[in-house]
Amino acid sequence: xxxxxLPRRFYSRPTIDVAKDLLGKVLRHGDTAAIIVETEAYLGRxxxxxxxxxxxxxxxxxxxxxxxxxxxxxxxxMYECLNIVAExxxxxxxxxxxxxxxxxxxxxxxxxxxxxRRRVDLASGPGKLTLALGITRNLNGVDLTKGSxxxxxxxxxxxxxxxxxxxxxxxxxxxxxxFHVAGNPYVSGLRRV
DNA sequence: GGTAGGATGGGCT
DNA sequence: GCCCATCCTACCC
Numbered sequence: 001x002x003x004x005x006l007p008r009r010f011y012s013r014p015t016i017d018v019a020k021d022l023l024g025k026v027l028r029h030g031d032t033a034a035i036i037v038e039t040e041a042y043l044g045r046x047x048x049x050x051x052x053x054x055x056x057x058x059x060x061x062x063x064x065x066x067x068x069x070x071x072x073x074x075x076x077x078m079y080e081c082l083n084i085v086a087e088x089x090x091x092x093x094x095x096x097x098x099x100x101x102x103x104x105x106x107x108x109x110x111x112x113x114x115x116x117r118r119r120v121d122l123a124s125g126p127g128k129l130t131l132a133l134g135i136t137r138n139l140n141g142v143d144l145t146k147g148s149x150x151x152x153x154x155x156x157x158x159x160x161x162x163x164x165x166x167x168x169x170x171x172x173x174x175x176x177x178x179f180h181v182a183g184n185p186y187v188s189g190l191r192r193v
Numbered sequence: 194g195g196t197a198g199g200a201t202g203g204g205c206t
Numbered sequence: 207g208c209c210c211a212t213c214c215t216a217c218c219c
Contacts, residue, residue: 040211042211049211050211051204051211054205057204057205058204059203059204059205073203073204073211074201074202074203074204075203075210075211075212076200076201076202076210076212076213077200077201077202077203077210078200078201078202078212078213079212079213081211081212083211096211098211115213115214115215125212125213126211126212127212127213128212128213166211167211168210168211168212169210169211170209170210194218194219195217195218195219196216196217196218196219197215197216197217197218198214198215198216198217199213199214199215199216200212200213200214200215202210203209203210204208204209204210205207205208205209206207206208206209
């Protein structure tokens with residue numbers, strides 16, 4: 001496999017630190033794997049753009065739970081987004097996985113995403129990424145330190161990180177909580193020539 | 194090359 | 207009933 005599975009303590013830290021440190025790590029699900037190249041931090045309480053801003057509900061319960069678990073939700077009635085819960089148990093905070101570079105199971109990803117003509121488009125967005133890796137809402141709440149959905153540390157040196165405001169939100173639009181690998185062609189929203 | 198609009202369903206007021 | 211952490215297509219330069 002691609003390095004050791006990230007331990008619980010990796011996730012039991014400030015959400016922003018987890019969001020940055022997830023860049024370059026390998027996300028695995030079933031027969032597919034991809035290198036995380038773009039993330040966004042969603043904080044608790046004062047972050048009105050986060051689902052947890054309004055407190056614990058049936059949907060947001062996972063975000064307040066123990067770190068290292070998956071929060072998967074449906075967006076716009078058609079797509080699913082993968083988040084990874086951070087902060088100690090009882091504290092809200094999660095990291096949206098926005099884009100990844102396909103590593104294994106590329107043929108399977110193309111079959112799941114026929115609209116993607118090129119490899120760089122397979123997982124270059126939060127909805128695309130879950131489709132390519134076959135991640136759905138039935139993985140909501142699963143433990144990422146064991147099971148079919150895991151994150152691994154390939155042991156590479158930390159990448160150079162660019163920080164920008166988050167994308168696609170209507171609240172807290174200026175907060176610098178989006179992170180991506182500098183110069184990486186697999187991030188979302190790039191113009192293709 | 195660029196963009197406007199539609200698909201589609203769950204969560205919350 | 208309205209909002210939404212999105213993506214794709216059609217259409218227009």
